[in-house]
Amino acid sequence: DTTLDIAAIRADFPILSRTVYDRPLVYFDNAATSQKPRCVVEAIEKVYYNQNANIHRGVHYLSQVATEAHEEARQTVQAFINAAESREIIFTRGTTEAINLIATSFGETFCNEGDEILITGMEHHANIVPWQLLRDRKGIVLKVVPFNERGELDMEAFSKLLSPKTKLVSVAHISNVMGTVNPVAKIIAEAHAHNIPVLVDGAQAVSHMPVDVQALDADFYVFSGHKMYGPNGIGVLYGKEKWLEQLPPYHGGGEMIATVTYEKTTYAELPFKFEAGTPDYVGSVALGEAIRYMQKFGLKAIGDYEHQLLQYATEQLMKIDGMRIFGTAAEKASVISFLVRDIHHFDMGTLLDKLGIAVRTGHHCAMPLMHTLGIEGTIRASFAFYNTKEEIDALVAAVDRVQKMF
Numbered sequence: 483d484t485t486l487d488i489a490a491i492r493a494d495f496p497i498l499s500r501t502v503y504d505r506p507l508v509y510f511d512n513a514a515t516s517q518k519p520r521c522v523v524e525a526i527e528k529v530y531y532n533q534n535a536n537i538h539r540g541v542h543y544l545s546q547v548a549t550e551a552h553e554e555a556r557q558t559v560q561a562f563i564n565a566a567e568s569r570e571i572i573f574t575r576g577t578t579e580a581i582n583l584i585a586t587s588f589g590e591t592f593c594n595e596g597d598e599i600l601i602t603g604m605e606h607h608a609n610i611v612p613w614q615l616l617r618d619r620k621g622i623v624l625k626v627v628p629f630n631e632r633g634e635l636d637m638e639a640f641s642k643l644l645s646p647k648t649k650l651v652s653v654a655h656i657s658n659v660m661g662t663v664n665p666v667a668k669i670i671a672e673a674h675a676h677n678i679p680v681l682v683d684g685a686q687a688v689s690h691m692p693v694d695v696q697a698l699d700a701d702f703y704v705f706s707g708h709k710m711y712g713p714n715g716i717g718v719l720y721g722k723e724k725w726l727e728q729l730p731p732y733h734g735g736g737e738m739i740a741t742v743t744y745e746k747t748t749y750a751e752l753p754f755k756f757e758a759g760t761p762d763y764v765g766s767v768a769l770g771e772a773i774r775y776m777q778k779f780g781l782k783a784i785g786d787y788e789h790q791l792l793q794y795a796t797e798q799l800m801k802i803d804g805m806r807i808f809g810t811a812a813e814k815a816s817v818i819s820f821l822v823r824d825i826h827h828f829d830m831g832t833l834l835d836k837l838g839i840a841v842r843t844g845h846h847c848a849m850p851l852m853h854t855l856g857i858e859g860t861i862r863a864s865f866a867f868y869n870t871k872e873e874i875d876a877l878v879a880a881v882d883r884v885q886k887m888f
């Protein structure tokens with residue numbers, strides 16, 4: 483029951499019609515990276531074949547065309563997350579680089595020994611390790627908000643962990659392991675009541691739900707192109723202008739300067755201050771195309787359909803003997819992590835692969851979360867809006883077949 487024409491959507495993704503081991507590919511590793519529609523790949527081709535030139539500095543025609551396309555892509559991103567200004571959109575290599583940028587530029591400016599950064603117990607390593615690096619440099623303290631047995635953040639603990647020493651809260655919008663949709667608007671409102679800014683890791687959110695950074699009042703919001711039908715190697719840091727203006731550059735080089743002498747360098751305006759070196763003007767254009775592709779259907783319709791897949795998959799998987807699903811939050815999106823009895827996740831994943839089903843196994847770059855759950859890893863099936871109920875039936879039949887082998 484969806485208004486989306488899933489067959490037509492699937493036809494936009496050539497890879498979905500290939501086989502693996504002579505079986506139709508069932509791709510359920512979308513949380514790791516999504517597949518790409520033809521229009522995104524064609525956008526890359528078009529830049530290289532028709533308008534390739536280094537941007538921002540050229541007087542010549544091609545450079546101007548390439549510059550316009552890159553800056554137009556920035557505006558597409560701005561509109562996509564409803565940022566107030568396009569200069570609040572910084573292109574990065576991905577979520578990881580965006581968080582490292584903030585941990586470095588914000589951390590060096592605003593954090594001193596004993597200050598606290600508050601994260602949660604369900605963060606990806608990308609939202610843990612940069613803060614540990616800052617801890618090693620600055621002697622800050624990393625505090626962690628726990629979650630309950632359903633995989634929902636303990637909001638009372640969150641309130642108690644906010645302290646006069648808290649300099650920043652950094653939280654995943656959606657957990658890449660449990661699928662929990664965290665109450666980020668509430669978290670931001672409460673942090674702001676204490677004048678504490680909030681970074682939201684939206685890597686798993688932007689392709690599954692409409693995101694409005696102004697409605698959320700997020701100070702920083704970060705995501706990766708490759709998880710939202712766009713190309714790999716480009717991502718976005720959104721930051722409120724009032725913060726970005728106060729932060730020093732992260733990388734130095736060309737593009738990010740106003741004037742350079744051996745004695746003193748002055749920096750370019752936003753967003754260029756944070757974009758040292760030749761930007762990925764191919765990736766940006768392709769990312770803009772990916773956004774337009776999603777917007778053709780609407781993030782609400784995409785999210786609603788994926789929710790049907792999630793519910794159906796949950797119901798069907800739960801019929802399997804010994805099934806354990808990790809993460810049963812009331813607000814959940816697109817990800818199911820599971821184990822069957824004591825069957826090792828790697829064995830299950832390998833056998834599913836032989837049946838043509840691509841899932842992720844292991845710790846999903848969230849080892850501390852696995853530690854809290856008391857397990858080493860899970861099997862993770864994650865959905866995109868090109869997936870179907872029939873594919874879920876194939877997954878469930880395959881999991882059942884594999885578990886009977888043990």
Ligand code: PMP
Binds near residue numbers: 513608656657658683
């Ligand atoms: N945060 C979350 C929640 C993620 O799911 C991921 C990707 N698995 C990342 C951060 C890191 O993204 P990237 O590797 O694209 O930088």
